[in-house]
Amino acid sequence: MSDFDDSQINLSTSIDNEEVALSKYEDELERTIQENLTNGQDLHTQKLFLAFQTAATNVTKMFRERSSGTNAWTTFHTAAQSVTMFYKESLDTLKDAIQLGILNGEQRKTKQLLRWTRRRQRRHIRTDEIYDYLVGRPPYRVSYTSEIDHTNNTSSNQPPIVDDLHTFRQALVMDDNDNKTHVDISSNRHSEQLESFVRQQVDNQLARKRDYHSADLITNDSQKSKRTRYT
Structure with a gap:
């Protein structure tokens, strides 16, 4: 067997090893994306529901005390705090959800880039090729x-x-x-x-x-x- 054949075999083996490594990384990346989405959704949903539950409870209490003819200013104070906190929690959750979306978007883009490099089936890819690929898929505006x-x-x-x-x-x-x-x-x-x-x-x-x-x-x-x- 010639030296050329040996080099071809070594190159093929190296490419196969890289394929396996990339496949494992893609699987890990996919699991990370799903875990982040699930955990983030559960956390934000729970926070918003607790804020809503507190606001709804205090507004109901204010209505009952108002109907009974008692002085409800203190209850109004508590209800106003709860409603304001509900709004504040909603804004904070919106910001966190946007950041979570950006993070998962970056991870998915990385996964797409990995798949694209695998389809090229070349050991070396020029930087301008990667730029062209990224620019060729502009985000939705x-x-x-x-x-x-x-x-x-x-x-x-x-x-x-x-x-x-x-x-x-x-x-x-x-x-x-x-x-x-x-x-x-x-x-x-x-x-x-x-x-x-x-x-x-x-x-x-x-x-x-x-x-x-x-x-x-x-x-x-x-x-x-x-x-x-x-x-």
Whole structure:
């Protein structure tokens, strides 16, 4: 047997070993992806349900005490805290879900890249080939312009937004002139943090509405200028 035949056999054996190693790595990667998705979904679902259960319980208690004619400001305070925490937990869960999606997307892309390299059936692959493969499959892009236009058209028919959560925010900090209730320092600090969170969310919503309105004005002005130019 010639040296050339020996080298071919060694190369074939090496490629087979790499194929086995890649197959094992793909299997491990697939298990990791599924475990991350399952664990993440279970964790976020449980957190959201507990927050919802707490909010629903306190809102029900507030309704019952209100119906019985008792002073329900303290109960309103507790219910307002629960509802705010429910909203906050929902935002946190949304952020975690996005990060989990990004992580699993990267892992799946790695798996696709491994399969692509195996189909090439070559020991060496140029870097530009990998770039071409990655660029050749662009991620799905959402048309934000149409969403903004839709939001503007929808919001333009609505009355001006005002901070109508004033009473709700008062309840968070137990700010009732007719009924001052003593709360401990830690509870008061927690209430102030929640009130600050709600105030920030309201400010963010108002800022988004202003941005959407400004974008709508710019779009309309641009369309008018184009029509004027070609008429």
